[in-house]
Amino acid sequence: MxxxxxxxxxxxxxxxxxVGVTAPAIGIYLVQRRQxxxxxxxxxxxxxxxxxGFLLSASPVWMxxxxxVLGAVLMELIRWYGRTRGDIALAMLFYGGMAGGVLLVNxxxxxxxxxxxxxxxxxxxxxxxxxVTAICLLAAFVVVVTVGLRRQLFAVSQDEEFARVTGLxxxxxxxxxxVTAAVTVxxxxxxxxxxxxxxxxxxxxxxxxxxxxxxAATFAIAVGIGVVVAIGGTVTSFYQDVPPGATIVLLTIxxxxxxxxxxxxxxxxxxxxxxxxxPAGEPAECAIPATRGAADEVGV
Numbered sequence: 001m002x003x004x005x006x007x008x009x010x011x012x013x014x015x016x017x018x019v020g021v022t023a024p025a026i027g028i029y030l031v032q033r034r035q036x037x038x039x040x041x042x043x044x045x046x047x048x049x050x051x052x053g054f055l056l057s058a059s060p061v062w063m064x065x066x067x068x069v070l071g072a073v074l075m076e077l078i079r080w081y082g083r084t085r086g087d088i089a090l091a092m093l094f095y096g097g098m099a100g101g102v103l104l105v106n107x108x109x110x111x112x113x114x115x116x117x118x119x120x121x122x123x124x125x126x127x128x129x130x131x132v133t134a135i136c137l138l139a140a141f142v143v144v145v146t147v148g149l150r151r152q153l154f155a156v157s158q159d160e161e162f163a164r165v166t167g168l169x170x171x172x173x174x175x176x177x178x179v180t181a182a183v184t185v186x187x188x189x190x191x192x193x194x195x196x197x198x199x200x201x202x203x204x205x206x207x208x209x210x211x212x213x214x215x216a217a218t219f220a221i222a223v224g225i226g227v228v229v230a231i232g233g234t235v236t237s238f239y240q241d242v243p244p245g246a247t248i249v250l251l252t253i254x255x256x257x258x259x260x261x262x263x264x265x266x267x268x269x270x271x272x273x274x275x276x277x278x279p280a281g282e283p284a285e286c287a288i289p290a291t292r293g294a295a296d297e298v299g300v
Contacts, residue, residue, distance in 0.1 A: 003235060003238055003239075008124060008125055008127060009124065009234075009238060011127045011128070011129065011131070011132050012124040012127045012190075012191065012234055012238075012244075013231065013234055013235075014132060014135075014136075015127050015131070015132060015135050015187075015190055015191050016191050016230040016231050016233070016234040016244075016248075017227055017230065017231065018135055018136065018139040018187060019135075019139075019187055019188045019191045019192060019197075019200065019226075019230050020200075020223070020226035020227035020228070020229065020230030020231065021139065021143065021223055021226060021227060022138075022139050022142040022143065022146075022184045022187050022188070023039075023184055023187075023188055023192075023197060023200040023201045023204070023226055024200070024201065024204040024205055024208075024219075024222035024223050024225065024226040025142060025143065025146040025147070025184075025219070025222075025223055026142060026145075026146055026177070026180050026181050026184045026201060027039070027200070027201030027202050027204065027205045027222070028146075028205045028215075028218060028219055028222055029146070029153050029154070029157045029177055030177075030181060030201060030202070031202060031205045031206070032154070032157035032158060033157045033177070036198070036201075036202045037198060038072075038075070038178070038181055038198075039181055039184070039185055039197050039198035039201045039202070040195070040197075040198035041071075041075065041090065041093070041094045042068050042071055042072055042075070042181060042182050042185045043068075043185050043194035043195055043197055043198065044094040044095065044097045044098045044194070044195075045067060045068055045070075045071030045072075045093060045094065045097035046064040046065075046067055046068035046071070046097070046101075046182075046185050046186060046189065046194050047064075047097055047098050047100070047101025047102070047116070047119070047120075047194060048067050048096075048097045048100035048101045048104065049063040049064035049065070049066060049067030049068060049101075049186075050063065050064050050101055050105070050116065050119045050189075050194070051100060051101040051102070051103065051104025051105045051107075051108070051116075052067065052104055054104065054105050054108035055104045055105075055107055055108040059130060059131075059134060060119060060189070061130075061131050061134045061135065061138075061186055061189060061190070062134055062186075064119075064185070064186045064189055064194075065134075065138060065182070065183060065186040067097075068182035068183075068185050068186055069179050069182045069183065071093060071097060071182065072178035072179050072181060072182035073175065073178065073179065074093060075090060075093065075178060076174055076175050076178045078090055078093070080171070101116065102116065118190075118193075119189055119190075119193065119194055120193050120194055120195050121193035121195065121196060121243050121245045121246060122189075122190065122191050122192050122193040122196070122243060122244045122245030122248075123190070123243075123244070124191075124234065124237060124238060124244055126190055127190045127191070131190055134186075135187050135190070138183050138184075138186055138187045139187050141180070141183055142180055142183055142184050142187065145176060145180045146180065149173070149176070150215075150219075152168055152173055153173060153176075153177060154215055155168060156168060156170055156173045156174060156177075157177075160174075181201070184197070184201065185197050188200060191230065191234065191244055191245070191248070192230075192244070192245040192248055192249070193243075193245035195245075196245040196246065196248075196249050199249045199252060199253075200226060200229075200230070200248065200249065200252060203249075203252045203253060203255075203256050204222040204223075204225040204226045204229070204252060204255070204256075205218065205222045206256055207221075207222070207225055207252070207255050207256040207259045207260075208221035208222035208225060208259075210256075210259040210260050210262070210263035211259060211262075211263060211266075225252070225255050226252075228255075229248055229251040229252045229255060230248055232248075232251050233245075233247040233248030233249075233250075233251050234247075234248070236251075
């Protein structure tokens with residue numbers, strides 16, 4: 001494949017694979033928590049980090065990570081203590097982050113709003129070797145958290161009160177989820193872009209849920225979809241000269257539409273099979289389902 005003859009494309013493809021794994025991996029917990037747009041908010045805050053990177057001649061990825069982690073912590077604090085004015089505080093945080101990024105980039109020597117475009121929507125040519133190193137380290141952190149603590153994070157995402165009663169450190173786990181989401185935004189910045197990364201966190205999970213309701217299966221399918229669309233969008237971007245972030249997101253939405261169309265006949269087939277296996281004369285509402293343990297049901 002001639003695409004692999006270019007150093008920048010090898011770096012971009014590696015980054016795309018890591019983004020495809022990490023974004024749905026944390027996204028499944030955000031969807032369960034009904035915080036699907038958290039990634040979008042963190043992306044706005046991370047723009048200030050990108051601006052600081054340009055202003056201080058530092059790595060935009062690491063600066064975006066530091067600022068987005070701080071923003072994620074503030075978001076959780078606002079969620080805990082904000083009460084009725086929490087939404088106003090969050091709005092100021094999001095839009096302040098965006099405005100700060102634009103201002104800082106323009107204050108940087110030779111800076112302009114054009115410097116933000118690659119971070120906002122992704123760019124294959126801007127993935128440097130130092131970016132790949134940073135992305136690999138950050139992605140490893142995300143995978144360790146989302147896989148190693150999957151039982152605890154799932155329990156908190158499903159029912160915080162029950163998790164608290166069982167002795168889980170709910171606030172610490174919520175904070176860790178927010179920080180991991182912030183790190184994922186930084187991982188995806190170069191490939192998908194800060195403004196589009198939220199789609200790659202959420203849509204593959206929604207697509208996977210069309211085929212499975214168990215947690216483990218949904219997790220695996222979502223990550224598989226994420227990797228396929230990230231690689232497909234990156235390759236398409238190279239050959240067709242189109243923005244990688246937009247291409248990846250549109251492919252993700254196409255996968256969701258296709259799986260939704262496929263899920264409907266599969267559901268009808270399962271329903272017919274269930275009806276066929278029910279004893280004659282037994283009404284559907286009286287059928288007694290087989291009991292299963294909670295862990296078996298979610299597959300964690």
